[in-house]
Amino acid sequence: MALTLDKLTNDERFSGDNVLHFLLYLPLGLILMSTRVILGLVLWIAAIILPNKSAVRQILSTLACWTFGVYVELNGGRDPRCSVLVANYVSCLDSLAATYTMGSISLRKWKVPPFFASTLGIKNTAQFVRKEHFTEIPIKPVLLQPEGGPTNGKGLLKFTDWSIPIGNRVQPLAITVERVFTNVTVHRPNDKSDVFPWWDALWFLWTPCSIFTLKLLPAVDRMEDSDQVFAERVRQALADALQIEVTEYTWEELNRGPRVRRRAAIQSEVMRRARHVKEVLPLVPLKDIVKELEKTRSVDVTITNFLEGLVPYTPEVESVAEPQPSTSQAPPKYVTPLPTGTFPKSAKERQMSFQDRKAQMIAEARQRYIEKHKLQIAC
Structure with missing residues (x-):
């Protein structure tokens, strides 16, 4: 059975777990959030003071994982011949998990502070003038998520075409996230692809732990395939690994879907x-x-x-037919009585008159x- 748009999004924050467990955890979650906010301030100061070196960025990524309660499990090995990783999109911190485990660079259009982007391993797409830049740094793989936006992980969106012509060999990366109490990503009517979802990130601070599982799949070669066929092969490989369906929906359709449906x-x-x-x-x-x-x-x-x-x-004005010269003209079926001109004196009489009419x-x-x-x- 094909998935519909409403099956690919989470419109509610809570995932339906035991309400009693949630209420019991609530005070601890608030304390944990406060502690992580303090750790986030330390991370912010460290990102400003420390030099922009690879070892320093790795330390900052570790601190960021502690701050957001992100635990990462990496399965499989990276193909050293591949400089491009193509992954599905499930949360706003996918790039942090990949940066922490593989030191990758993630391309985003998000408008975020420079220290935050550096900590998450984010590079703005405007910084890359030519697509050949992706292959100039084979040691630091580039993470692409060509779906364009996150889903709830039940289906794979259609890839956008801006990233497909890059390279002749890419390595798929399947990402899954598990969390108790709340859904990782919640879609809102005003979601924009160039604005960082701070509300989703805030719930990472409250949640005890979010477990990311990254599975590196065998590399896919382009061979003689066109860009579209190559993209579909990579997408199918990800869908098979995640055991989900491939859909023909795009992020634009998914993003405006809830708003259009409600309206x-x-x-x-x-x-x-x-x-x-x-x-x-x-x-x-x-x-x-x-x-x-x-x-x-x-x-x-x-x-x-x-x-x-x-x-x-x-x-x-109702259209009235011209009267015909006939003596057997039928009277109208429905006649609304005209006002009598007498206004009832008491409120009770006025109410009864109104109810009758x-x-x-x-x-x-x-x-x-x-x-x-x-x-x-x-x-």
Whole structure:
């Protein structure tokens, strides 16, 4: 069964573990977060003071792993002939796990402070003028995650094309993350690929431990394949290793999916309610009904506001046929009584009058609906 877009994202932070365990851990989690924040300040100062050397960066990466509670397990060996690693995308700290274990460089468009980028092993893509730069440093592999954005790990997104033409040999890297209590990545309507997800990173500080498992797969050669075929072979190798499905969705579709679905569902529900109001109040313009429903979220309240005159509107003009010179003209089926000009004195009488008019209009609308759809319902 093919995965749908909503199956590839986590819209809720909590993963459904035992609530009692979560509540018992909550005080300890707050203490742990406070301790890690202090450790993060030490890391920030060290990143500013210490020189930008390989050994120093390794120390900073270790401190960053302690700060975020990241534990990394590395399986398999790196192919020294490959300068490019292609991995799936599951969290904002994938690059930290790869930098800590393999000293790799990860390409991102994130707008983060320089010390933070250096600690995570991040290089901005704008720093690389030519794609040949990737092969100039074979000792430090370049980590690419061409999905473009994270998923919940149940499927593999379609690779973007900006990184595929690099090199004729790449090594796939399968990444999985395990954590108790909370999901690693939560998708929000305003997610942007060039903004670091600080909220997801904050939950790394609270969680006791996040276990990253990195599995290096056998290298894949391009041979005579085109860029698209080569990308699909690498993607299929990752999917087989992770035992997940390959999908035809892109990160752009996934990112805007929840927002579009929620907006469409809300709009559909509003229009459904507006049609009900329109059947009761046929002279009220549909646009005014929709506008009022967006405020009240209730059919009954909307009808009441229009009947009591609380919401002004311009009645729609119904098309009236020209009268024919005939003495056997049938009277109209539905006649709404005109105002008598007498305003009830007491609130009780006004309420009864309003309820009578409302009941009559609902009954007429119901009868019109039955006749329109030719329903066999006893009135």
